[in-house]
Amino acid sequence: MSTTKTIAEATYEIASMLEALPDWEERFSAIMSMGKGLAPYPEEFRRDDFLIKGCQAQVWLFPRLVDGRIHFEADSDALIVKGLVAIVVQIMQDRTPQEILAAPKDIPEQLGLAQHLSQNRASGLSSMLKQIRLYAVALSMRTPS
Amino acid sequence: MHLTQPSAPLLDIAAIRTEFPILQRMVHGNKPLVYLDNAATTQKPTVVIDSISEFYRQHNANAHRAGHVLGAEVTSMYERAREVVAESIGARADEVVFTRGTTESLNLLATSIGARLGPRLAEGNIVLTEMEHHANIVPWQMLRERSGVEIRVIPLTDDGALDMGRASQLIDASTLVVSCVQVSNTLGTENDVSTLCQWAHAVGAISIVDAAQSVSSMAIDVQQIGCDALVFSGHKVYGPMGIGCAFIRRELLSDLPPYQGGGSMITNVSFDKTTYADGPMRFEAGTPNIEGAVGLCTALQWRNALDLRDVQSYKKMLTDELVAGLRLRSGVHVHGAHHGHSGIVSFSIDGVHPQDVGIMLDTHGVAVRTGHHCTMPLMKRIAPQGTVRVSAAVYTSHDEIAQFFHALDRVMKVLL
Structure with missing residues (x-):
């Protein structure tokens, strides 16, 4: 599997799509639609050890290493958060641990979401990205650098 | 508190609103702010904001230390604030301790009472309620x-x-402390704290009342309640x-022994022995x-100038409006049935996560709180995902309630 867009390109693409929408009601509707596009989450991984801490809603994130790249499965019991995790997964999907670790730290700001999610901390966008980096660190031990 | 004739007009809400500059704010570009998160914190009237600014512009010095004119002014302002707090709750000034807020007050009480009770704790019990805020649970834990209490x-x-039948059984001869919230921050229920205090005293226990949510609109008289301690936050x-x-x-x-050591709380310090003030x-x-303290003093004076009976009737009206409107909508469940005049209403919507409701209401300029409201034990029982909580204040207008419902209908359309 190969990803054609860089993390920066994928982030920019989503940010532009959101920015083009007239208001935040529309943006959150679009975010929720992205959540609906997530592949069904494997029930066997709906376990507490795959829950992300620091979110008001429950967010499950399960990584697996496929040919040196990390493939994520994700889900949430809240629609907007599910959309946010879908965005994060779309940006980070099927990349090498090294690519993920080299990604900019201000993706929420680049997406234009940091300022607007008044519940940034609760909505857990930064917790999701942090967890993805932690998985990348753990999985990088298993891949040749 | 001034007296009002029975025929006096009720509160002039429009006039009160002009005293709160933040209520004029637009959010998300062009949407008027509809602030319904008053149980988290209330907004501040201009007089309070000005009193703080005036303090720094004209008076700033340390209290109880300096011999100069500013020090004297500040000491008297600080002690005047203590008197105003005392007058507002029927206490004496030397019974009022300033803290950072309800949470610190409860930590102080749990720590100092715990130290005073010492070995008795191992044999005794502390009675709380299922609807307590974490601030009235964790310090006791x-x-x-x-101590093993x-x-x-x-x-x-x-x-x-509250199940008062069970309460009467739980409070017994081994009870050392009864600590209870007066108005639930999640359900809006007003508890009969004065009966609980009587029961506590009957068995020789210390009674504590958490008045964080009641102080903004209820006349509080610690003599009438009969409590040994009562705590609240200025904000x-x-x-x-x-x-x-x-x-x-x-x-x-x-x-009670001191809570924290340092300056101001002593009469004499030497490395051999320190005596406390x-x-x-x-x-x-x-x-x-x-x-x-200066800002709180002004805020309480502002509150005391309102007729609290009028405030309560008005907030009762707003609360009823919220409960009735929510019950009208299918799939919406209001938690609890004893909201009284609290202005606090928690609800859930079938199949919808409360956080989605909160974020989407915010896009319409409506500020509410979602989640567990720092009452996780209660949430576990009534709504494990948390709830949406709307909370009105004296400056909340009927028009804002209508805007909330208008926004809620749109949000439900998007989310369902």
């Missing part, structure tokens, strides 16, 4: 870890009231953040939050 919990009935009664108080009845206060100062180590 920390005391339990140190038993914690008993008065359960709720299904409609969100929930139109005052600044970071200031609050603990009323501690004189006999108890003089019997009498009265509330014993619990106020270090430079206090003087600007906060």
Whole structure:
């Protein structure tokens, strides 16, 4: 599997799509639609050890290493958060641990979401990205650098 | 508090609103702010904001230390604030300790009462309720870890009231402390704290009332309630953040050891022995939050100038409007059935996560709180995902309630 867009390109693409929408009601509707596009989450991984801490809603994130790249499965019991995790997964999907670790730290700001999610901390966008980096660190031990 | 004739007009809400500059704010570009998160914190009237600014422009100095003119002014402002707090709750000034807020007040009480009770804790129990805020649970659990004291919990009935029958059984001869919230921050239920205090006293226990949510609209009289201690935060009664108080009845206060050590709380310090100050100062180590006390003083004076009976009738009207409107909508469940005049209403929508409701309401300029409201044990029972909580204040208008419902209908359309 190969990803054609860089993390920066994928982030920019989503940010532009959101920015083009007239208001935040529309943006959150679009975010929720992205959540609906997530592949069904494997029930066997709906376990507490795959829950992300620091979110008001429950967010499950399960990584697996496929040919040196990390493939994520994700889900949430809240629609907007599910959309946010879908965005994060779309940006980070099927990349090498090294690519993920080299990604900019201000993706929420680049997406234009940091300022607007008044519940940034609760909505857990930064917790999701942090967890993805932690998985990348753990999985990088298993891949040749 | 001024007297009003029976025929006097009710509160002039439009006039009150002009006193709160933030209510003029637009959010998300062009949407008027509809602030319905008053149980988290109330907004501040201009007089409070100005009193803080005036403090720094004209008076700033440390209290109880300096011999110069500013020091004298500030000391008298700080002690005047203590008197105003005392007058507002029927206490004496030397029974009022300034703290950072309800949470610190409860930590102070749990720590100092715990130290005073000492070995008795291992044989005794502390009675709380199922609807307590974490601030009235965790400090007692920390005391339990140190002492082995038993914690008993008065359960709720299904409609969100305290089960007083169970309460009367749980409070017994081994009870050392009964600590209970006056108005639930999650359900809006008003508890009969005065009966609980009577029961506590009948068995020789110390009674504590958490008045964080009641102080903004209820006349509070610690003599009438009959409590040994009562705590609240300034920021929930139109005052600044970071200031609050603990009323501690004189006999108890003089019997309790200090909470924190430092400057101000001593009469004499040597490396061999230190003697502690009498009265509330014993619990106020270090430079206090003087600007906060000044702001709280102004906020309470502002509150006291309102007729609190009118405030309560008005808030009862708003509460009823919220409950009735929510019950009209299918799939919406209102938690609890004893909202009284609290202005606090928690609800859930079938199949919808409360956080989605909160974020989407915010896009319409409507500010509410979602989640567990720092009452996780209660949430576990009534709504494990949390709830949406709307909370009105004296400046909330009928028009804002209508805007909330308009926004809620749009949000439900998008989410369902």
